[in-house]
Amino acid sequence: MPDFVENGRVYYNPVDYAMHHIGGTWKMPVLWRLRKGVMRYTEIKKAIPHITHKMLTTQLRELEETGFVQRVAYPTVPPKVEYTLTPKGVRAIDIINVIRNYGLELMEEANLKEH
């Protein structure tokens, strides 16, 4: 499998490419929270423990640029901004679900071994 270049960035393999889009500490949690429908910025922030303001905004920006999330801003005062999954984002939920279930599986094994 040769390298894959996009926007001047080199990806070593398909896993690398996929993880660049939905990987990192925060992208999957953000997508996962949006799976049931539209959410406002502050809602997402409250729903994800530990995430900082900076991390949430940068991750949302990247997910928007890569087409996983749609951002709709209402020009009101104070501002109101809504985020929803695009079809591409909905597709990602399938993958996240697999990884999530696998994580639960590993956690169970780990728990069992502690006794």
Added chain:
Amino acid sequence: MPDFVENGRVYYNPVDYAMHHIGGTWKMPVLWRLRKGVMRYTEIKKAIPHITHKMLTTQLRELEETGFVQRVAYPTVPPKVEYTLTPKGVRAIDIINVIRNYGLELMEEANLKEH
């Protein structure tokens, strides 16, 4: 979903936990190469483009500690060391396969859009 603590380390969610075990740039490529059977250190190194000596050894060490890979060293001169997947490692291949196919899917979409 509350935090999950193991070995003094805090995991925020099941995805976080799973990715700590098989995530990062190199763990999945290493496991993937081992899917067909036993390999020696240098074989793996040659099979994975770009990986450095340091990264391969540290990732193999971690995969061994977490039970994904078994290491067998033959006390010969020069040394000969063989790596194989454990059942836990074999199980991980299923997940990697899903992520890998998803990556291929995203890469196709991206290629189509470039024209």
Added chain:
DNA sequence: CTGGATCCGATTTGATACTG
């Protein structure tokens, strides 16, 4: 052949302050 250790630059992340 395989592995460990060190140094150092690059990248990522968090805390904080400021804005309309």
Added chain:
DNA sequence: CAGTATCAAATCGGATCCAG
């Protein structure tokens, strides 16, 4: 309410050297 900018801390990764 939502977003941007800046700075510092932490983590990660590569190059290199030494060893059994």
